[in-house]
Amino acid sequence: MTITAERRVTEASVEDLAGVFNDVNGAVGAARRAFVAFSECSMAQRRAFVDAVREAASQQDRLEYMASAAVEETAMGNADHKVLKNLYAATRTPGVEDLVMEARQGDDGLTTLEYAPYGVIGAITPTTNPTETIICNTIGMLSAGNTVVFSPHPRARHLSAWLVDVLNRAMMAAGAPANLITLVANPTPETTTQLLNHPDIAMLVATGGPQIVNMVLSSGKKAIGAGSGNPPVVVDETANIAKAAADIVQGASFDNNLPCTAEKEMIVVAEVLPEFMAELQANGAQVISDRDDLAKLRSLLLDPSGTKPATAWVGQDAQKILRAAGITPEQDTRLITMVTDPLDPFVQVEMLMPVVPVVPATDYLAAIDLAVEVEHGNRHTAIMHSQDVSRLDLMARRIQTTIFVKNGPSFAGIGINGEGFVTFTIAGPTGEGLTSARSFARRRRCVLDPH
Ligand code: NAD
Structure with a gap:
């Protein structure tokens, strides 16, 4: 792997990038088909795909590239600190192990409370943590069995496309279906609206300022809003x-x-x-x-x-x-x-x-x-x-x-x-708190009747 080769990929046409689409329908359709294929995969495979994401995103030359390219494209931030942020996102975001099933056993049988995927998640990412959020959301959302369509901030779209390509290729090399994560290459207010209203998007997660958080909360869909603060x-x-x-x-x-x-x-x-x-x-x-x-x-x-x-x-x-x-x-x-x-x-x-x-x-x-x-x-x-x-x-x-x-x-x-897991999506407004895989999963009760 060389970053130079990957850099050339980002400059190539969108069609050459794994999971990157020009239009919302293409990105959602591919993620929807990927969800069907992903649903057939075992938990061990899920774990392997997430491990491939961790490994791909935490290689030193990639960490340095993501940090410097983020500073260059967004024209903000400190590259050394971004290396650290991406490393933590890749290595310390909880994976499949976050889905701890609860069980009740008694005279009336066995009941389990399980975690089920929503389906295709539309995830809107900020300019302040562009790659950290994609890495963190990919690990958490895929661990819960979903696939994801990312809508990056326009000021981070090139780097975001590069990252989605890198992560998809790493997962495919580990045997994953194509397009577990996809990305809208040229995000605009219109593509965001399309994503929010798309019938195949089951859940929305917005990491950003109040405007986008309010938009996902008014979508009528299950939404997680990770909004601004003033600590x-x-x-x-x-x-x-x-x-x-x-x-x-x-x-x-x-x-x-x-x-x-x-x-x-x-x-x-x-x-x-x-x-x-x-x-x-x-x-x-x-x-x-x-x-x-x-x-x-x-x-x-x-x-x-x-x-x-x-x-x-x-x-x-x-x-x-x-x-x-x-x-x-x-x-x-x-x-x-x-x-x-x-x-x-x-x-x-x-x-x-x-x-x-x-x-x-x-x-x-x-x-x-x-x-x-x-x-x-x-x-x-x-x-x-x-x-x-x-x-x-x-x-x-x-x-x-x-x-x-x-x-x-x-x-x-x-x-x-600090002690505790890492996240870059902190959902204050909707109350999930520091999000992890279980935040992106539905609760399902399975009941076994012994009578
Ligand atoms: P932003 O709100 O400008 O953009 C966030 C995302 O929403 C981007 O992808 C952007 O394209 C999209 N977006 C925003 N308004 C939109 C609109 N009207 N139509 C369509 N899409 C729209 O925020 P930012 O500058 O990228 O990020 C900084 C903000 O995000 C700060 O307020 C910060 O506190 C917050 N933030 C929160 C968390 C958290 O976990 N709670 C994490 C990172 C950043």
Whole structure:
């Protein structure tokens, strides 16, 4: 295998790519036929196909290619961090073993609760984790016995087509039917609508912003919505301040803050603010306090309405942002921060940039209240640094997020350097939480009557 050869494949016509189709009907029809063939396969075969996906996606040269090609095509993110994200997606997303059958045995017989596939899943993937989501969804959805039609973000379509081709070929080499995963080569709002309404699509899974999540939830079909967040991190006066600052800089600068789970605003009990700011700086955060510099940053990073991020700066490197704003970056800057008030758009809006503000709070209760407010009911992710277990418990109960990280970097919550399985589809709105194979399966009760 050489990436150069595969790169040429992506530049070839769509017809040469395994599983890549120009039109929705072609992609769904092929995945539907693949589903019929896949239904005949044994669990051992299913496992072998999923193993082939893991093995194909975790080869070092492919990991490096996916990372650099994602940065190139989407013009966002950090290639080194994307290598790690793809590796975790390939190796730590649960497979067939996630489908643990429940059984009841008694005088009236044996009843099993099994997992059955939905059929063909339409999966819409984001620009922020383009390959990670395809790898993760392929492993989970196929493990549950489904086949998948992917609709990638237009800004990641070439790389997504390359990956679907690579994964299909790897599975076919392991004996799989063709087209277990397919992809719509040129996604547009029209093709998305067609996919959502296609009679052969049994389930929809949207990983992305509120618009696409609302679209799949209004489709009338079984849908999983994995939407946006605005994760607050609270630091109280009992916290290990040095560790909290180090963890936050790591989490908030990871892949240039593109992960939906990354710390997006810091809420710090005022008593420890000076110490915390010093520790942030010591860990590579550049604190901007000059009014003119702040004004330059705002005008660069917010769109003209002042309420949304300027798309061109989403997922960009901190030093590049500073230079563009006319501010000299320090040598090791990987995060930009400023002390501000709660109404600042940098606090209120999911910016997806390594620009993460600090808001002081009078005490831990005020900090938790503010965190709940700025999370905006997304129920996505929150983080707290505190040595007081009752406060950690209080924030977890008040904020009710799908992921709650205590005394660690945000990425621990999706299983990167944290216990637990890995996922790149976190379904807060529809409640599946961190999705895995069983999230993509129907429950079936099988009853054996002994009488
Ligand atoms: P996005 O919403 O712009 O796009 C996501 C997908 O939906 C893309 O494939 C896009 O083409 C499609 N899409 C969006 N609007 C559409 C429309 N009107 N018609 C047709 N298709 C449409 O999001 P993005 O910029 O790619 O990703 C970033 C967002 O996704 C952030 O809000 C982030 O928080 C969220 N996200 C959530 C998770 C999660 O697991 N919860 C994971 C990654 C990203």
